[in-house]
Amino acid sequence: MKRFLGTLIGKSVFLAEKLLHKNASSFPGKAVLTVFPDYLKKIRYPGLVIMVTGSCGKGSTTRIIADSLRENGITVAHNLEGSNLLNGVASTVIKNVSFSGKLKQNALVLETDERYLKLITKYITPDYLVINNITRDQPPRQGDFDIVFGEILKGIPESTHIIVNGDDPVTKSFSLHKDNITYFGIDKYFASYEKELQDVRDINYCPKCHARLSYTYRHYGSVGDFKCPECDFARNTPDFCITSVNKDTNEITLNSSKITANELILFNLYNLAAAYAVLSLAGIAEDKIAQSLNSQHIQNKIYKEIVKKDRKYIALNCKAENNATYNLAVIHTALDKSPKSIVLGLREISRRYTFFDLSWLYDINFELLNDDTLQKVICAGPYRYDFAERIMLAGIPKDKIIILDNLDHAGKVLDEQTSGNVYGILNFDYIEPFINSVNEIE
Numbered sequence: 001m002k003r004f005l006g007t008l009i010g011k012s013v014f015l016a017e018k019l020l021h022k023n024a025s026s027f028p029g030k031a032v033l034t035v036f037p038d039y040l041k042k043i044r045y046p047g048l049v050i051m052v053t054g055s056c057g058k059g060s061t062t063r064i065i066a067d068s069l070r071e072n073g074i075t076v077a078h079n080l081e082g083s084n085l086l087n088g089v090a091s092t093v094i095k096n097v098s099f100s101g102k103l104k105q106n107a108l109v110l111e112t113d114e115r116y117l118k119l120i121t122k123y124i125t126p127d128y129l130v131i132n133n134i135t136r137d138q139p140p141r142q143g144d145f146d147i148v149f150g151e152i153l154k155g156i157p158e159s160t161h162i163i164v165n166g167d168d169p170v171t172k173s174f175s176l177h178k179d180n181i182t183y184f185g186i187d188k189y190f191a192s193y194e195k196e197l198q199d200v201r202d203i204n205y206c207p208k209c210h211a212r213l214s215y216t217y218r219h220y221g222s223v224g225d226f227k228c229p230e231c232d233f234a235r236n237t238p239d240f241c242i243t244s245v246n247k248d249t250n251e252i253t254l255n256s257s258k259i260t261a262n263e264l265i266l267f268n269l270y271n272l273a274a275a276y277a278v279l280s281l282a283g284i285a286e287d288k289i290a291q292s293l294n295s296q297h298i299q300n301k302i303y304k305e306i307v308k309k310d311r312k313y314i315a316l317n318c319k320a321e322n323n324a325t326y327n328l329a330v331i332h333t334a335l336d337k338s339p340k341s342i343v344l345g346l347r348e349i350s351r352r353y354t355f356f357d358l359s360w361l362y363d364i365n366f367e368l369l370n371d372d373t374l375q376k377v378i379c380a381g382p383y384r385y386d387f388a389e390r391i392m393l394a395g396i397p398k399d400k401i402i403i404l405d406n407l408d409h410a411g412k413v414l415d416e417q418t419s420g421n422v423y424g425i426l427n428f429d430y431i432e433p434f435i436n437s438v439n440e441i442e
Helices: 002-019 027-035 058-071 086-096 145-154 169-176 266-281 286-294 323-334 359-363 384-393 410-417 428-439
Strands: 048-053 076-078 107-111 128-131 161-165 181-186 214-220 223-227 240-245 251-254 257-260 303-308 311-318 340-345 374-380 401-404 421-427
Touching (some): 002 027, 002 086, 058 107, 058 266, 058 286, 086 107, 128 266, 161 169, 214 323, 240 266, 251 266, 266 286, 311 323, 323 359, 340 384, 340 410, 359 384, 374 384, 384 401
Parallel strands (some): 128 161, 311 421
Antiparallel strands (some): 303 311
């Protein structure tokens, strides 16, 4: 009876929200869990439950997994809206459950917040859990990445098969606590570097014996081909590995499959590798996975390219308070050795709390952009002077910096004062203003 009443309450809230033209992403779940806290425990879930967690890339990876499952004839319930806390997950379940308490779809795919994973798995046990990465993310909320690692570890049920980035010594550390584990990764490719860059590294020492880790190459930060000189803690060969990346054709080789990625940004490659791994473990034939991934496209909210007057304007959506996404965008931009300009800015640091921490700006390797190909850097928005100060500390001359209150006329400024490609390395709230200003170029 409680299950029926909870479902009735939740679906009624969904209907009311729809009639009022409101976004019902988490409120139906909150309403039901307030009345019936154990509601999620009473639901009959499908035979395939997949969760994805980590500091960044959760939404993109779950979208790839869910779309690929559908292309292979499997119906999927998925929190596409990105509501990844307990209330949001409950809303996804309520939306897709029948009044008899059974989820209607053959699979449940959930993006889950890394700190809330343990609350969600208290009620829903995933068959597979993908852990994309753990980085220094949102410091005022998360604290040190070690804290996040511990919180995720608490949320992994014994029966769950985990899939982690084997190139990252942080996520590889789960092997010290769990046996049921599979690795994905990327071999050395054109964007990897042997010479150490002055970018942030989340881990320098072996988590097993505390000797200093050594590397033959890195993709970014601590991620690459690592090994401990004193014990057996090392990258090793991932179970699912991108072994080649062709920058001319965008074709990658992933295990025995050939896949054309519409963008070779590193986090997109890792998302594809993670999705490929979990889909294979879930029983999808690898040729079918490759076929599905070949039909997928990176979301416009992450990467968007516009051509105006034979110039490329590229929007790279970075997560504020997360140096990893910014560093990957900077590395991607620095690989372009043609004349270029950069746009930096954000409107809000966070919507979750009132801290205004900008310390993460100093963990971003803006120094990589300081070369003769750089024409101008536009710093825009409420934190324009903070960005400008960081850019000058990277050695970029003051006369290359343009300060704008907002991005309303950024397109016009770029059109009149620069040539070559333009990279907008921006937080999500400045992607649309950047695109709008570019579209106004005549």
